[in-house]
Amino acid sequence: MNYNTTEINRQLRKSGFRVTPQRQLILDAVYKLGEHVTPEAVYDYVHRIAPTLSRATVYRVLHFLTEQRILAMVYMADGHLAYEMAGAEPHHHLVCRTCDSLFELPHSVLRSFRQTMDTQYDFEIDVSHLSFFGHCTDCRDSTGA
Amino acid sequence: MNYNTTEINRQLRKSGFRVTPQRQLILDAVYKLGEHVTPEAVYDYVHRIAPTLSRATVYRVLHFLTEQRILAMVYMADGHLAYEMAGAEPHHHLVCRTCDSLFELPHSVLRSFRQTMDTQYDFEIDVSHLSFFGHCTDCRDSTGA
DNA sequence: TTCCTTATTGCGAAAATTCCCAATAAGGCG
DNA sequence: CGCCTTATTGGGAATTTTCGCAATAAGGAA
Ligand SMILES: [Mn+2]
Ligand SMILES: [Mn+2]
Ligand SMILES: [Zn+2]
Ligand SMILES: [Zn+2]
DSSP: OOOOHHHHHHHHHHTTOOOOHHHHHHHHHHHHHOSSBOHHHHHHHHHHHOTTOOHHHHHHHHHHHHHTTSEEEEEOTTSOEEEEEOOSSOEEEEEETTTOOEEEEEGGGGHHHHHHHHHHHOOEEOOSSOEEEEEOHHHHHHHHO | OOOOHHHHHHHHHHTTOOOOHHHHHHHHHHHHHOSSBOHHHHHHHHHHHOTTOOHHHHHHHHHHHHHTTSEEEEEOTTSOEEEEEOOSSOEEEEEETTTOOEEEEEGGGGHHHHHHHHHHHOOEEOOSSOEEEEEOHHHHHHHHO
16 A cells, blocks of 8 residues: 555645645655554654654644544554554554553444434544543453452 | 542552542542643642642542542543543533534443443443544534535 | 745744652551 | 551653744745
8 A cells, every 4th residue: 555645745735735845754654654653753763864854843744644634643552642544444442441452443333323423413523543441351350350 | 519538538448559648639629620620720729738749649640540430531622631520420522623612422322332342342441531533513514615 | 937925844942741769658467 | 556568759850742933945926
């Protein structure tokens, strides 16, 4: 999979935003680094290539690209934010508060919930990457014992 | 509504934790300050009464009381964490990414979703206070126009 | 290609949050 | 009531994230 640079750039310009080398490099970093990429990992990556690119820009651009639905952000078990490409089929997380283990949830299980929000509240939930916290099979017993 | 101090203390001690004046004061602060209380607001409150109580302790105790299900934490529109008492009937949020407006969601709308997670994944989602981000009635049109 | 407008960046300071560790003090036990 | 174990705190440093603003440069128009 390779993201369509030309299409993304066109989209940004059409919305009045600018395509800067910083934005392109940061997006590329997230793409190359894979899933659940932290701002610090992005900074390390881009810093080698563009040593003057500042941390502030990394944070700003990650936030910006998320607003543009080009990236998806996700809360990890430690409460920190991570990012990844927002393409294709999203997936979600079940995060155990006790053992920190992480289970992936297919997008399909959210369909009916989204639909309910849509029809009953006229609210379109952004489902690019959700995290639900709770307790997994192994840990849910030990709590109530 | 008044929370049961005696019962909470007993519960904590039974689990091997200690009931400290700091923990009691911080819990009291959240209770008195109401919904969506930020760590800084808690610090300001307790600092007047106990000037040596440190910020680190505020963060630690808020986190701790959340683990103990005495408090509930919630992500606000600005991405920051807030806390509130975890008692009785929970409610949830629909937060618009465009206009930052916040709609309250009754607990009931999550029932079927929780049940699905429970039966299909044997995962007990903690529903003390969830936030769903997306786009509200007014803002969802302007996006696709 | 050059010019202009203004979106975006870099940098340093500020703010928010976490970490570390020696000092403190709960609370169980005798 | 004292003693001991060890959970918890205070305080400051470290880390993470945000802010403010002057300098820069994207890109539309001429
Ligand atoms: Mn994921
Ligand atoms: Mn709320
Ligand atoms: Zn678990
Ligand atoms: Zn809105």
